Amino acid sequence: MPAEIAIRAEHLSKRYGARSALDDLTFEVRRGEVFGLLGPNGAGKTTAVRLLAGLTEPSGGAGWVLGLPLGDREARRRIGYMPELFRHPPWLTGREVLWAHARLAGIAVRAGRREIARVLAEVGLEARADERVGRYSKGMQQRLALAAALLGEPDVVLLDEPTSALDPVGRREVREHVREIRARGAAVILNSHLLSEVERVCDRVAVVRAGRVVAQGTVDELCGRPGLRIRLERPDDAVRTALEPFGTVRADGEWLDVDAADPARIADAVAAAVAAGGRVVGVETRRGTLEDRLLELLGGQGG
Ligand code: ATP
Numbered sequence: 001m002p003a004e005i006a007i008r009a010e011h012l013s014k015r016y017g018a019r020s021a022l023d024d025l026t027f028e029v030r031r032g033e034v035f036g037l038l039g040p041n042g043a044g045k046t047t048a049v050r051l052l053a054g055l056t057e058p059s060g061g062a063g064w065v066l067g068l069p070l071g072d073r074e075a076r077r078r079i080g081y082m083p084e085l086f087r088h089p090p091w092l093t094g095r096e097v098l099w100a101h102a103r104l105a106g107i108a109v110r111a112g113r114r115e116i117a118r119v120l121a122e123v124g125l126e127a128r129a130d131e132r133v134g135r136y137s138k139g140m141q142q143r144l145a146l147a148a149a150l151l152g153e154p155d156v157v158l159l160d161e162p163t164s165a166l167d168p169v170g171r172r173e174v175r176e177h178v179r180e181i182r183a184r185g186a187a188v189i190l191n192s193h194l195l196s197e198v199e200r201v202c203d204r205v206a207v208v209r210a211g212r213v214v215a216q217g218t219v220d221e222l223c224g225r226p227g228l229r230i231r232l233e234r235p236d237d238a239v240r241t242a243l244e245p246f247g248t249v250r251a252d253g254e255w256l257d258v259d260a261a262d263p264a265r266i267a268d269a270v271a272a273a274v275a276a277g278g279r280v281v282g283v284e285t286r287r288g289t290l291e292d293r294l295l296e297l298l299g300g301q302g303g
Pocket of ligand 1: 019047084
């Protein structure tokens with residue numbers, strides 16, 4: 001497995017009795033890449049992440065994290081995992097919860113003190129670190145779970161719905177953390193139903209339906225390249241012909257749509273329309289949204 005590949009899943013499957021939770025899941029995530037798993041409830045995203053974290057064993061297929069087989073102890077030490085549902089013992093303080101995680105991750109006491117201070121500052125919980133977790137709000141508990149996943153600067157970070165309880169400010173902070181994790185060369189898997197979050201932060205995404213990947217690629221690859229729309233006082237054939245070198249042109253009332261226009265050539269396309277005598281009164285770029293594409297892939301009927 002090439003060193004730049006941090007995670008590889010090959011035909012992974014997981015059955016619970018007669019139920020198939022995951023079926024033939026194959027994908028790779030490189031170091032320094034954020035990979036999003038999208039799909040309806042029950043599609044198998046949590047199962048996939050739990051398999052990668054070594055918390056459950058596959059029924060079929062295989063996977064590697066940092067070149068080591070799933071469940072390997074050394075690999076597990078280098079994985080930060082933030083579960084979708086986190087339950088911290090309510091009588092412990094936030095700091096004590098982090099100490100427990102630091103010990104499990106094999107972090108020595110002196111480094112642990114420094115790491116705990118660092119992650120508490122990162123998630124904005126320093127001032128509340130010595131309060132009992134039972135008194136934390138849901139968002140604070142979620143921040144604590146993220147802090148635990150960031151302990152020891154893991155090389156692979158698995159985030160299962162990391163912002164479901166967070167306010168918009170908290171969501172933006174998590175996006176920034178994810179970018180920082182990527183910038184230091186770690187691989188991140190992000191499960192999220194928040195498509196705007198996925199669009200903003202993921203380098204590539206896989207759409208999972210009933211345990212299978214039904215589409216995979218960058219958001220641009222999945223949604224198609226942006227199209228250009230030019231509104232004219234009177235669209236005519238001369239303008240249309242002038243726009244043809246930039247993409248497929250379709251008339252829509254006062255608008256001419258140029259599909260698959262290269263974003264770097266938008267100014268040239270508008271200049272060509274003007275040079276051909278067009279009186280341009282509006283310009284828009286548009287792209288199918290991830291939501292539209294997802295609903296199309298999922299046939300509007302969920303998992
Ligand atoms: P959500 O978006 O709702 O979190 P998900 O994509 O994460 O969904 P999973 O939690 O991976 O989906 O579940 C996939 C399927 O596996 C579901 O049908 C679920 O009921 C089943 N499943 C998951 N864990 C277990 C378990 N421990 N025992 C039995 N079935 C399970």
